[in-house]
Amino acid sequence: MENVITAFSNLFNPLYMSIIAGGTLCGIFVGVMPGLSSVMGLTIMLPITFTLKGEGGILMMLGIFCGAIYGGSITACLLNTPGTANSAATCLDGYPLAVKYGQASRALGLSTYASTFGGIFSAIMLLWTAPMLAKIALKFSPAEYFGLMVFGISIVTGLSGKNVIKSMLGACLGLLLATIGVDSISGIYRFTFDTVFLGGGISFIPVLIGLFAFSQGLISVEEEFGKKGQKAANVNLKGLLPSFADIKVTFPTVIRSSIIGTIIGAIPGTGGDIASWLGYNEAKRWSKHPEKFGDGAIDGIVAPESANNAVSGGALIPLLTLGIPGDSGTAIMLGAFMMQGLIPGPLLFTEQTAKVYTIIFGLFAANIMMGFFGFAGIRMFAKIIQIPKTIMTPMIFVFCFVGTYAMNHDMNDIILMIVAGVVGFFILKLDFSIPPIILGMILGRPAEENLRRSLVLSNGDPLVFFKRPISCALIIIALLSLFYPFVLPWIRKKIALKRNGSKPQE
Amino acid sequence: MKRCNIILIIIMLLIAGGVFYQTQDMPDEVFGTLGAAYWPRFIAVVLLIFTVLLSIQTIFSKSDSPSPINFKSGGIKRVFALFGILIAFGIALPILGFLFSSFLFIIAVMLVMGEKKKSWIFWSSVGITAGIYVIFDYLLKLMLPRPFFM
Numbered sequence: 001m002e003n004v005i006t007a008f009s010n011l012f013n014p015l016y017m018s019i020i021a022g023g024t025l026c027g028i029f030v031g032v033m034p035g036l037s038s039v040m041g042l043t044i045m046l047p048i049t050f051t052l053k054g055e056g057g058i059l060m061m062l063g064i065f066c067g068a069i070y071g072g073s074i075t076a077c078l079l080n081t082p083g084t085a086n087s088a089a090t091c092l093d094g095y096p097l098a099v100k101y102g103q104a105s106r107a108l109g110l111s112t113y114a115s116t117f118g119g120i121f122s123a124i125m126l127l128w129t130a131p132m133l134a135k136i137a138l139k140f141s142p143a144e145y146f147g148l149m150v151f152g153i154s155i156v157t158g159l160s161g162k163n164v165i166k167s168m169l170g171a172c173l174g175l176l177l178a179t180i181g182v183d184s185i186s187g188i189y190r191f192t193f194d195t196v197f198l199g200g201g202i203s204f205i206p207v208l209i210g211l212f213a214f215s216q217g218l219i220s221v222e223e224e225f226g227k228k229g230q231k232a233a234n235v236n237l238k239g240l241l242p243s244f245a246d247i248k249v250t251f252p253t254v255i256r257s258s259i260i261g262t263i264i265g266a267i268p269g270t271g272g273d274i275a276s277w278l279g280y281n282e283a284k285r286w287s288k289h290p291e292k293f294g295d296g297a298i299d300g301i302v303a304p305e306s307a308n309n310a311v312s313g314g315a316l317i318p319l320l321t322l323g324i325p326g327d328s329g330t331a332i333m334l335g336a337f338m339m340q341g342l343i344p345g346p347l348l349f350t351e352q353t354a355k356v357y358t359i360i361f362g363l364f365a366a367n368i369m370m371g372f373f374g375f376a377g378i379r380m381f382a383k384i385i386q387i388p389k390t391i392m393t394p395m396i397f398v399f400c401f402v403g404t405y406a407m408n409h410d411m412n413d414i415i416l417m418i419v420a421g422v423v424g425f426f427i428l429k430l431d432f433s434i435p436p437i438i439l440g441m442i443l444g445r446p447a448e449e450n451l452r453r454s455l456v457l458s459n460g461d462p463l464v465f466f467k468r469p470i471s472c473a474l475i476i477i478a479l480l481s482l483f484y485p486f487v488l489p490w491i492r493k494k495i496a497l498k499r500n501g502s503k504p505q506e
Numbered sequence: 507m508k509r510c511n512i513i514l515i516i517i518m519l520l521i522a523g524g525v526f527y528q529t530q531d532m533p534d535e536v537f538g539t540l541g542a543a544y545w546p547r548f549i550a551v552v553l554l555i556f557t558v559l560l561s562i563q564t565i566f567s568k569s570d571s572p573s574p575i576n577f578k579s580g581g582i583k584r585v586f587a588l589f590g591i592l593i594a595f596g597i598a599l600p601i602l603g604f605l606f607s608s609f610l611f612i613i614a615v616m617l618v619m620g621e622k623k624k625s626w627i628f629w630s631s632v633g634i635t636a637g638i639y640v641i642f643d644y645l646l647k648l649m650l651p652r653p654f655f656m
Contacts (some may be wrong), residue, residue: 048642048646051646051647051648165556165559165560165563166514166560168552168556169514169518169553169556169557169560172549172550172552172553172556173521173553175549176521176525176546176549176550176553179545179546179549183542185536185537185539185542186533186536186537186541186542188532188533188542190528190529190532190542190546191525191528191546218585218588221581221584221585221588221615221618221619222579222581222582222584222585223581224581224619224620225579225580225581225584225620388621389619390616390619390620390621391616391630391634393615393619394611394612394615394616394619394630394631394634395612395634397611397615398608398611398612398634398635398638399638401604401608402604402638402642402648402650405604405648405650405651406642406646406648409649411599411600411651414596414599415596418592418596422589422592425585426575429574429575430510430511430514430574431574448545451540451545452539452540452545453539455539455540456537456539460539
């Protein structure tokens with residue numbers, strides 16, 4: 001209880017409140033702009049958050065994380081283009097209701113209410129489940145931790161990207177990048193080529209900014225060729241607060257989708273896009289009027305929005321308790337936590353309890369502010385959509401330069417970031433997925449250390465990972481997750497074969 | 507896509523080979539546990555396995571999708587022009603400092619992206635550079651690289 005009170009007093013000071021507000025506004029801005037993702041926003045702002053003292057940087061990241069997920073819905077409703085992938089499902093009903101039926105205020109009001117509810121619901125779930133899970137995780141030995149890291153990498157690899165083989169190659173590259181520098185046990189220099197720059201290992205932040213933000217900027221330069229800017233629908237925004245009748249009708253959908261979003265968020269390798277589509281499909285399945293979906297159904301707006309915002313709290317459950325990021329956004333946050341001296345995992349709950357509760361209550365505050373800014377500033381955000389890409393793209397590049405430089409005040413970092421960005425541009429073109437590379441880089445070192453530690457404790461017995469039930473289960477699930485994309489079409493074929501009696505339907 | 511995959515396979519084989527070459531002098535065992543060479547070699551083996559799988563997938567794929575990088579497209583030409591600008595930026599940065607280099611960089615990127623209104627380009631560049639200066643240098647007290655004459 002003492003820690004909870006400390007967390008509250010930490011959080012409710014003007015500096016932290018304004019930091020969360022700034023982060024949330026920044027997140028909404030990123031989310032509103034088509035082409036800017038929440039991951040990009042988190043990446044660019046990451047080095048800047050290090051200039052903030054205490055938990056300020058992490059609270060700002062939480063604000064960006066929540067704001068960006070919500071911001072995407074504004075573009076989805078007004079432009080029929082999702083600001084982020086999380087809001088793709090919102091376009092289906094948000095745009096028709098806003099433009100075809102001229103009820104933009106109703107569409108945006110409902111999406112704001114559903115987003116805020118989903119976010120707060122997931123924060124409650126985080127507050128409830130995380131300490132319980134952390135208690136179980138406290139019993140983990142290095143073997144379990146190794147299993148957990150292999151599980152985290154492989155499940156993200158198996159579920160992200162178009163080609164699992166290439167995602168796995170990406171994860172290997174990330175793991176290899178993490179081996180550069182001094183070996184923590186023997187003190188031997190690995191792959192440093194006698195350079196001072198590589199002696200301390202590859203700097204994580206420049207690679208992260210290069211791969212996630214700079215490469216996207218380059219893609220945007222290519223894709224904008226010959227394109228004319230989209231204009232947002234000219235709508236009258238008045239009376240944004242949803243009516244009591246709308247809240248009453250949509251409440252069951254909002255609750256259901258918030259539960260879906262929290263669960264999906266807690267599963268590593270998934271994310272807001274999967275949660276929003278699942279929430280949408282379930283809302284349609286449960287609806288008495290499924291035929292109205294796709295033509296401005298209000299349940300079709302609240303379902304994806306509450307589901308994708310509920311991912312924020314869900315994704316923090318494995319991150320805070322086990323140190324395993326659920327998606328790209330939380331992978332960046334894991335990096336931010338580590339840079340701020342917080343090592344996510346069960347020990348965080350026993351050693352830095354007040355900080356953990358500050359983060360959890362910070363998520364509540366970010367969601368409440370998101371709702372406030374959503375209702376109060378939606379007219380301003382609707383205007384942001386009009387900013388042309390010819391201004392946004394050079395701005396992203398310059399932010400990438402400043403962000404990278406802010407870390408160590410080293411020009412070499414800027415060059416490393418540009419190289420990572422150019423490499424990222426080409427590997428994205430070749431169907432690679434960036435999250436496995438980043439996760440490999442983040443989890444590579446702790447995975448190696450836990451592997452070696454568990455072998456020391458077991459007198460070199462490699463079967464130690466299979467003798468302990470949790471690590472054995474995690475490694476088996478990790479292997480299965482890699483085969484899942486190959487096996488899934490085969491299973492579908494078999495089911496179709498059974499259903500049709502003889503021949504599979506093409 | 508097949509041609510791109512073949513180049514990729516060659517790069518991956520070179521990386522895996524490079525790991526084995528670089529780790530040949532590292533000890534296999536240190537203080538009763540795995541040496542510094544073990545983990546990178548293990549990853550290199552996994553890399554090789556998946557490279558072989560990619561080779562099989564590439565050889566046996568029935569249809570070949572068009573190359574994802576079309577060097578003749580206007581978009582990719584823009585990106586290559588941007589690479590040139592980035593090199594120029596890298597050279598100018600230590601000489602002109604961050605603000606002057608960024609000002610010129612923004613103008614160059616906007617021109618490459620097809621923006622034609624000169625006053626719009628100029629004032630956007632001034633605005634962004636000034637914004638960066640106020641936020642980072644003035645408010646966050648981040649010492650951005652200075653030009654050689656300051």
